[in-house]
Amino acid sequence: MVANAGAMSNLGQSSDSVRQHNLSTVLRLVHLNRKILRSQLTSITGLNRSTVSALIAELEELGLVEESESEGSSGVGRPSLMVTPNEKVVAFSVNPEIDATTVSVVTLSGQVMDRRRKLMGSHPSPEDAIRVSAEEISDMRKKFRPGTQIAGVGVSVPGQVRTSDGVIRYAPQLGWVESAFATALSQETGLNVFLGNDASLGCLAEARFGTAKNVNDLVFLFAGSGGIGGGVVSNGRTVGGAAGYAGELGHMKVSSSGRLDYSGLPGTLESLVRREDLLDFFKLYVATDEELDAEIKSIESSRAKRLMHDQLDSLAEGLSNLVNIFNPEVIVLAGFLTSLFEFDPDYLLARVKKGSLAAAAERVVIRNGALGADLLVLGAAELPFDALISSPSSYNLQSAYATRVESGEGDSL
Amino acid sequence: MVANAGAMSNLGQSSDSVRQHNLSTVLRLVHLNRKILRSQLTSITGLNRSTVSALIAELEELGLVEESESEGSSGVGRPSLMVTPNEKVVAFSVNPEIDATTVSVVTLSGQVMDRRRKLMGSHPSPEDAIRVSAEEISDMRKKFRPGTQIAGVGVSVPGQVRTSDGVIRYAPQLGWVESAFATALSQETGLNVFLGNDASLGCLAEARFGTAKNVNDLVFLFAGSGGIGGGVVSNGRTVGGAAGYAGELGHMKVSSSGRLDYSGLPGTLESLVRREDLLDFFKLYVATDEELDAEIKSIESSRAKRLMHDQLDSLAEGLSNLVNIFNPEVIVLAGFLTSLFEFDPDYLLARVKKGSLAAAAERVVIRNGALGADLLVLGAAELPFDALISSPSSYNLQSAYATRVESGEGDSL
C-alpha cells in the first residue's frame, strides 16, 4: 500500500464509527504520552470507566497496548493501571541523504531501537536508495522478536513530496525528479510506505514529542546543509496544502537582494541565512553542526559578531512574516539555527517583534528543538503510526517474518 | 453571550453526541447549499434514509429548516423533497468603518434582507458604533415577521480581534485600541455577539458561497482603502492562530524598500501595492472602486501601464511567498486587487509562478472574488450561524420581539 494520509470525509457518523473513533482516540493518547493511566484516559476522553476498560481490552487483544501496575503511588484510592504502547509494534524510518541512507526502527512507544547509516556513492539514484533501504529493512526484520508487528515505513524526503500518491516531486540536493518512491519501496518490502517532507516531519515530531508538545499553533524552521525547510501546525493540524507542498518557508522572499537560494529564487530567507557563509567565515570545511556550534560559542571578534547579527537580522525578517501570517504560540528552530539563536536569543526575539504586528507577536516564544538526532527518525515513523492509529481494528499490520514478496504484494493505489 | 468559537475538545464521543453531530452536519449542508434534496443528504452523509428523515424532522421542529416539493423532475422514481433553510432564521451583520457603520440582516439561506448605512462623525469611538448598531438592530427587530428567530450578531472588524473574548485589540484606521466590543454590544442588544477580522470573514464567505466553494486550501487577499488584509483556509479550516490574529498577509515583508505600510512596517506587501498610488497617478481623489476600475480599464499611456505592472510585480512577490508557504489550490483577490488583476491576468500568474517553487505553483489558480458588496455582510453573519449550526438543538435563539434588556441580560463570559 502506498501512502495517502487521506482526509476521510467526516460527515455522517454512524454508531459503529463511534467505536472506531474512540478506539483511535485512546490509542492516540497512549502513543502520544508514551504511558498513561487508565484514570487519565477516562478523564481526558470524558468516556465512562467501563467504556475505557472495554476499549483498552480490545486494543490489548489487537496487540497494540499493554497494561501494567503503576509503580509510584499517585495518591489515595485504588491505584490505576498504567497503559503503554506494545513494544512489539514498530515502524521503519528511512532518510535518504546526499551521501548515505539511514534506516531506523522505532517502536510505537517512541523508542529508536536500531539505526543504520549506509554510506553510498556521491549521487545515489532513487533506485539505489530503494534497494539499500529494502536490504536493510529485510535484514533488520529477521532479527525481530517473534510476534513483532510492523506498521509500515515512513520516509523523510529532503524535497517536495506529492502526498496523494507518494511521489517525490523534486529533491534538489539529491537531484531526484518525479520518482514513484513509495510504490517502489512498497513493492520491494511488502510494507505500507508513507512519504513526507523532512522539515514537515520534523515539525510533526517536535509538536508531538518535542518542545512544542500540546501546542496547537506552531511554526517550525529547520536549516541544514541543503537550505531551509519548514513546517506549520495550525489549529493542531499540519498545514499540508493542496498537494502536500506547503511549508516551503525557506523560499519566502524577504529582501530585494539578488542572492539566490538553492532553488534559484532571489532574496529569500534561505539565500540570506546560510550555514555556508558561517563555515566560510570560520574557514571550516565539511564541519558537523557540533563543530560549528563550538566555533560560534567561542566567538570573540566584532567582525564575527557582526556576521552573526546580520544572519539573525535576516532570520528575524522571515520569522516576523511568519508571525504576522500564522500568529503562532511557539516558533521552534532546528539545525544550525539553534546555534544562531543561542548566540543572542534576546536580540532575535526583539527583532522579530519589531518586524511584526504587536498583537500577533505579543505572546510568541522562540525555542530550540528538543529532539536532536531523533527528529526525522521519529517524525517519519509517525506516518505509518498515524495510519495505524486512525483505524486500529482494521489496519493491516505486517508480521516480522516477511512473507517474501510474491507477485503483486504491496497493493498500490 | 460573547463570542468564543471555542474549539471544543473533540475527544471521547458518546452516543448522544453522535446525534448532535449528525444534526449539525445536515443543517450545515442545508445552509451551505441553500437548497438540497433529501436524497442528496442521504448520499452525502452516508446516513440511512430513515435517519436523515428523523434528523430533518427535528430541525423542522426547531424551526430551522423547511421542506417543499421539488419543482423540476430529476429523473425516474419518486421525487425527493427539497430542504431549505427557514427564512425566519436571521442574523445581523455589523460593519464599522471610518465614517459610517453598516448594519444588515441576513437569512440563514444567505439572503441579505435589509442593509442600512449610518453615516457618522469622522472619528467614531467604539461606543458610538455600538450605540448606532444597537439602535439600528432594535429598530429592524421591530419590523420582523412574527416567529422570526435571531441567531446573533456578527461584526466584521477592520483590525485585529482577540477571538477568545471578542475584544478589538487594535483597529488602526478607526484608532480603536482594546475595546470590549462584543461584551458591550451584547449588553445593549441582548443578543449573542461574535467578532472577526474583516478580511478573514471575507475569506470565509468566498470559501463557502463565493468563487472558492468546496476549496480546501485557499489564500484570500483583500485590499481596501485601509491597506491589505488576508485570510487563509487550510485543510478546509480557517487559519486563525493562537489568539486569532493570523492572516495579516499585507504586512509580509517582501522587499528592502523603506516604504512603510499603515502599521509602520517597511517593505511589506501593503506598502508596495497601494490603491492610493493609483489614485494619485490618475488624480482621482476619494474615488469608489468602480471609478478606479473604469480608469484602469481605459489606460492607454505607457507610463500608466508601467505603474500597473510595477504594482503587479509587488503583488506577485507576495503571492509567490504565499504559494510557497501554503500551496493553495486557489488564490482569491478582492477589493481593488480585482482591477489590478484584470489589467493583465496572465502577467500576474506568470510572475507568481516565476517567484515560487514549480511544484507548489503548478496547479494554482488566481481568481477574483464573486461576492462583491455582500462579502463582509455574508462573512460576518456566518459567525452566529456557525454557532447555531454547531449545536442546533441547544442553541439559544432570540425571538424577534425583544424582551427589553433587563439587568444583566446578555451573559458575558
Add this chain to the structure above:
DNA sequence: AAGAGTATGTTGTTGCAAACAACAAAATAA
C-alpha cells in the same frame, strides 16, 4: 494495626441512535 475514606476496576442492565427490512408512494418508461 484496624477501620474509615477514597479512587479505581468490573459486571450486568438500560437507554438511545442509527441500521435494516419491508412496505407505501410517486414519478418515468414502455
Add this chain to the structure above:
DNA sequence: TTATTTTGTTGTTTGCAACAACATACTCTT
C-alpha cells in the same frame, strides 16, 4: 396500463456508551 425506479415511512434489530451497584486496593487517621 403495467413494469421499473427511486424515495419516504414504519416497525424492528443491533450495537455502543452510560449507568448503577459492587469489588478492590490503596492512603490516612487514630
